[in-house]
Amino acid sequence: MTAHSNFGAVVTECPTCGCTPCGSPGFFRLCRDADRKAAAERRRREAPDLPLNWDQMSVGALWEALNDPRRRSTPQSTTEAIMVAVRIRGLAALKEPATLERLGRCDPQAREEINQRIGALREKGVL
Numbered sequence: 001m002t003a004h005s006n007f008g009a010v011v012t013e014c015p016t017c018g019c020t021p022c023g024s025p026g027f028f029r030l031c032r033d034a035d036r037k038a039a040a041e042r043r044r045r046e047a048p049d050l051p052l053n054w055d056q057m058s059v060g061a062l063w064e065a066l067n068d069p070r071r072r073s074t075p076q077s078t079t080e081a082i083m084v085a086v087r088i089r090g091l092a093a094l095k096e097p098a099t100l101e102r103l104g105r106c107d108p109q110a111r112e113e114i115n116q117r118i119g120a121l122r123e124k125g126v127l
Contacts, residue, residue, distance in 0.1 A: 074106045
């Protein structure tokens with residue numbers, strides 16, 4: 001709600017206390033800031049994958065942030081698909097387009113696991 005004074009200045013009603021003018025603007029500003037921070041923390045706990053400022057981002061920027069491959073770990077099915085290809089077709093499978101594409105989607109931990117598993121297969125004489 002807005003009130004006008006006799007001097008042409010606009011005096012607004014405080015949304016927190018309802019007074020015109022507000023009796024404690026500094027205190028209520030601190031309260032609103034604290035409420036905003038608490039709400040952001042609740043959102044972070046409820047949806048940890050969302051960027052903190054998701055509600056202020058463009059749709060394109062949010063899509064990029066949520067689909068960044070560095071944010072996710074490699075699904076175990078991707079690792080297993082690579083290993084099945086290697087067991088069936090040998091190390092040459094690592095040069096095939098489908099396997100190269102899968103390797104490109106792997107995070108560093110998945111690549112390390114694949115390397116260790118291939119090393120173990122080589123030690124056993126399977127490859």
